[in-house]
Amino acid sequence: MDFDFAEHQDNLIRKLYTNVQNTAEIRKVIFAAKLPFTLINPELVLDPFQLSVAMTKALYNMKEGSMMTRSFQTEILYCLSPNKNITEALTSFGSKENDSTFILIGEKQAFVQLEHQIQGKEVPLSEVSQFSKEDTIKQMYQIPNDELQNSTLLKSIVSRISSKEFATG
Amino acid sequence: MDSNVNHASAVTVNQQLFKQGAEARLFTGSFFGRKTIVKERFSKKYRHPELDERLTKERMRAELKGLMRCKNIGIWTPAVYFVGSKSNTVHMELLENVDTVNIYIGKLLMGCVDGSCDVQCTNKLKQLAEEVGITVGKMHLAGIIHGDLTTSNILIDTTNVENESTKPKLALIDFGLSHVDNSAEDKGVDLYVLERALTSTFSNIPWFFDIVLTSYRGTYTSGGEEVFKKLEEIRLRGRKRTMIG
Ligand SMILES: Nc1ncnc2c1ncn2[C@@H]1O[C@H](COP(=O)(O)OP(=O)(O)OP(=O)(O)O)[C@@H](O)[C@H]1O
Numbered sequence: 405m406d407f408d409f410a411e412h413q414d415n416l417i418r419k420l421y422t423n424v425q426n427t428a429e430i431r432k433v434i435f436a437a438k439l440p441f442t443l444i445n446p447e448l449v450l451d452p453f454q455l456s457v458a459m460t461k462a463l464y465n466m467k468e469g470s471m472m473t474r475s476f477q478t479e480i481l482y483c484l485s486p487n488k489n490i491t492e493a494l495t496s497f498g499s500k501e502n503d504s505t506f507i508l509i510g511e512k513q514a515f516v517q518l519e520h521q522i523q524g525k526e527v528p529l530s531e532v533s534q535f536s537k538e539d540t541i542k543q544m545y546q547i548p549n550d551e552l553q554n555s556t557l558l559k560s561i562v563s564r565i566s567s568k569e570f571a572t573g
Numbered sequence: 574m575d576s577n578v579n580h581a582s583a584v585t586v587n588q589q590l591f592k593q594g595a596e597a598r599l600f601t602g603s604f605f606g607r608k609t610i611v612k613e614r615f616s617k618k619y620r621h622p623e624l625d626e627r628l629t630k631e632r633m634r635a636e637l638k639g640l641m642r643c644k645n646i647g648i649w650t651p652a653v654y655f656v657g658s659k660s661n662t663v664h665m666e667l668l669e670n671v672d673t674v675n676i677y678i679g680k681l682l683m684g685c686v687d688g689s690c691d692v693q694c695t696n697k698l699k700q701l702a703e704e705v706g707i708t709v710g711k712m713h714l715a716g717i718i719h720g721d722l723t724t725s726n727i728l729i730d731t732t733n734v735e736n737e738s739t740k741p742k743l744a745l746i747d748f749g750l751s752h753v754d755n756s757a758e759d760k761g762v763d764l765y766v767l768e769r770a771l772t773s774t775f776s777n778i779p780w781f782f783d784i785v786l787t788s789y790r791g792t793y794t795s796g797g798e799e800v801f802k803k804l805e806e807i808r809l810r811g812r813k814r815t816m817i818g
């Protein structure tokens with residue numbers, strides 16, 4: 405079994421920004437220059453491990469040529485989602501123009517082009533749960549309270565992310 | 574800042590085999606610092622390659638579906654971290670400090686003279702039987718058939734078993750043969766498989782399965798009775814088969 409693909413995550417950075425004044429502008433810069441970054445809505449992210457599970461899956465899909473979306477950046481958003489609706493995944497998990505907090509994932513080398521343009525404050529990613537909304541997460545991932553008797557919210561989230569092609573439908 | 578996580582060994586699988594099953598190899602490993610069991614379904618050389626690939630995929634799908642459905646209704650199952658669709662592997666949470674119910678009953682009985690239980694041991698077995706009945710009843714109530722309900726596929730949390738006042742905590746695993754169905758016949762077969770697993774190894778505690786059944790029927794009030802009738806039919810068929818065979 406070959407898990408070299410997981411090491412590609414070494415070339416990726418994950419950063420959490422809050423009080424961002426110019427999210428719309430950052431989004432424009434990324435789209436215009438086709439920079440290898442994705443901006444994620446932290447309300448739906450409970451823990452960095454959730455991102456690790458989705459990123460590993462996205463890297464695997466890329467390596468196996470089984471991506472459901474056009475780029476690795478959008479594939480992460482698709483992988484975060486518990487269902488197979490691509491549009492819904494991109495709108496729910498991607499950040500919006502007016503958001504002042506986002507998680508940025510992208511290539512380490514290219515980050516210099518972007519870093520100085522972000523007018524906001526960086527916070528350790530480990531503090532992401534400060535910005536997450538548990539009720540919205542439970543709704544999005546369809547996690548009933550019964551399930552949490554013998555599971556944690558995080559375990560229930562990542563189990564849905566990793567099994568969605570197999571366990572649903 | 575922890576934004577640059579070191580992923581150099583994010584996903585590992587230990588080369589040493591943990592368990593070899595009939596259709597799957599199990600390895601231990603780790604996934605971003607969490608201990609895992611990696612269950613790899615291998616191909617059966619005697620099967621036609623296309624059929625083989627289809628069956629393997631079906632088993633993996635059934636495994637994930639059954640596991641997730643049971644989780645959904647509050648039954649303890651391992652968390653799933655990663656599925657390798659090409660290699661037919663599932664990286665799941667390693668449940669720690671657990672015994673299979675099979676091993677656990679054996680350990681309890683070992684502590685008893687001549688296999689005749691003392692009061693404490695009997696109480697523990699009763700509690701366990703009750704919890705097994707509740708868990709299986711819940712699963713069947715939700716229309717989930719396990720498909721291989723042996724005592725090796727039910728795990729018990731051993732961290733708190735010494736405490737008489739806490740109920741045993743059980744997990745279900747190995748859903749490769751599971752499916753969703755409301756057939757009383759299939760549910761009856763689940764119970765029959767469990768009964769056979771128990772009586773073949775522990776013939777000296779025939780009352781154990783009676784307690785399982787009582788608590789099963791108490792939990793699955795809407796259909797347990799019908800399943801129980803099926804079980805009696807299946808037992809009869811089983812007996813005839815052994816008489817002929
Ligand atoms: N997630 C887990 N955590 C702890 N122990 C596990 C876990 N999964 C499996 N085991 C152990 O490994 C044994 C075999 O696992 P499992 O029942 O899934 O495979 P199997 O019986 O070989 O599968 P199959 O019936 O599909 O061939 C279990 O009885 C249990 O002791």
Ligand SMILES: [Mg+2]
Nearest residue numbers: 594725726747
């Ligand atoms: Mg098994």
